[in-house]
Amino acid sequence: MIAVDLSLALIAILAGACAIAYRARTAALRKKLSAARRHSAEVGSFMTLFSKNIRNVRDSDNWMNVTARYVADTVAASVVCIFTRSEDKSLHLTGSSGGVPRVLRALMMDDKRSARERDDEASSPILQLLTDVADQREPVMLDDPRDARLEVLDPFAQIVTLMAVPIIGDGEVQGVLCAVNSRRAPRAGFDRDQFGRLKFLSHQVVLAQNIMFVYAGLSKQQRISQELQFARGLQRSLLPRQMPVWGRFIVHAFTRASKEVSGDFYDFVEIDENRLLVVIGDACGKGIPACMIMSMTRSFIRSNAGRFTSLKDMLTELNDNLYRDMGDGRYITLGACLLNRRESTMEYARAGHTELLMYVHEHIRTINPDGAGLGLLPGMLAEFDTFCIELLPDMEMLLFTDGINEATNPAGEYFGVESIKKIFVKSCSERDQPHDTIARIMGSVDDFSQDPKSQADDQTIVIIRHM
Structure with missing residues (x-):
C-alpha cells in the first residue's frame, strides 16, 4: 500500500513538473510569436513609409532624416542619429531626428565650424564609443542615468541614456544607429524592449541607405526602372x-x-x-x-x-x-x-x-x-x-x-x-x-x-x- 502511494505521489510530481515545463514552453513560444508579429508589422510600416515618401524626398540626406524620425517614433527615443561609415572608417552624421546633442554634431558632414573645433570634439569619449561599436560590431546600451560613463560622454548633460548598434549590410559595417534619451521616461533609461527594437530596425536603415545610394545616382527614367525592379523582386x-x-x-x-x-x-x-x-x-x-x-x-x-x-x-x-x-x-x-x-x-x-x-x-x-x-x-x-x-x-x-x-x-x-x-x-x-x-x-x-x-x-x- 505504501509503495502504491509512493508511486502515485511520484506520478503526481512528474505530472506537475511536466505541466510547469509545458506552460513555460508555451509562454516562450507565445513570446517569440508576439515578437515575430511585431517585427512583421514594423517591416510593413517601414515599407509603407518608403512607398509614400520616396518620390517626395529630394535628396538622400532628407530621406535619411525621414528614416531617423521613423526609428525615433518606433523606439520612443527623443533623438536618433544615423552615422554612415566612409572608406577610411570615419563616421559621418547623415540623418537625424530631434535635437542632436552638441557632442554628436562634430560628425555632421556639412558642419561649418573650424577644423580645430571639429578635431577637438571628434576626440570626445562619446565619439570614441560610437567608433568602438562599429569596429567591434557590438551594440551598447547605457541605461542607467547614474552611469559615470554618461558624465564622461557628455559634459553638457544632454545625454541621460544612450543606445548604439552597428549598421551591418552584406557582412560589412556601414555605420552606427544611435538613440538618445527615452520618451517613455525622460529621466530614466531605455529598457530592453527599446534596445531590441533598435537592433531590429538597424536592418531597415541598411535598406534605406542602399536604396538611396542607388536612387541618388539615377536619372528619372532609371529611377522608375529601379523602383519597378525592386517591386518585382518583392512581389x-x-x-x-x-x-x-x-x-x-x-x-x-x-x-x-x-x-x-x-x-x-x-x-x-x-x-x-x-x-x-x-x-x-x-x-x-x-x-x-x-x-x-x-x-x-x-x-x-x-x-x-x-x-x-x-x-x-x-x-x-x-x-x-x-x-x-x-x-x-x-x-x-x-x-x-x-x-x-x-x-x-x-x-x-x-x-x-x-x-x-x-x-x-x-x-x-x-x-x-x-x-x-x-x-x-x-x-x-x-x-x-x-x-x-x-x-x-x-x-x-x-x-x-x-x-x-x-x-x-x-x-x-x-x-x-x-x-x-x-x-x-x-x-x-x-x-x-x-x-x-x-x-x-x-x-x-x-x-x-x-x-x-x-x-x-x-x-x-x-x-x-x-x-
Missing part, C-alpha cells in the same frame, strides 16, 4: 512557391500583371493542422503603390490569421488597420476561403471582391456575401458577412479578380462573368484538373482579347477542388 518573394494539397482539397492558382508589377495577389496560410486559409486580393491602382498595399495586406494576414475565430473578425481588424494607415481613397478587395480538411467545410467571406463561383451537381452557384473593399470605410461602417458550407465530393470553387471578366476585345466588349461560368462548368463536367481549368479560362480570355499584352488590369484565378 515574386511574396507569392507561394507551391500549390497545396490539403487533405481532400486541391488548390491551384495563376496570376499575371498588366504592368511590370501587379496589385493582384493570392496566398495560402496554414493556420493549424486542419485549417488552411486561401486568399485572393486586388489592390486599387497599378504599379508600386498597388504592390505596397498588397504587401501590407499579406503581411497582416500571415501574422494574424491564426488568432481570429472567424473571417469576419479578421476582415474587420484588417480594414481598421488599412483605413488608418493608407488614406487617400486607397483600398484593396479580398476574397477569403477557410478550408477545414477534418470536417470538409469551407467558410467564405469577401471584401468588395468579385463573386465566388461554386460548381455543385453540374450547376454553378454564385456566392456573394456582403462586404466593402478594405480601407474604404471606418470600422463602425464596415460590415462583413460570411458563408459556410459542408462540401461534397467533386465540388469546385473558383475565385478571380476583375481583370478576367473585364478583359476587353478590340470592339471594347467585356469577356464577362457568364463566359467564365460556361467554361468553368464545362471543365468541371469533363473532370479537368484545376490547372487545366485555369489554362482553359486564360486561353479563352486571350482568344477573346486578341492581344493579351494590351489588357489594362492584372488577372488572377484561384481554383479549389474538394475530392
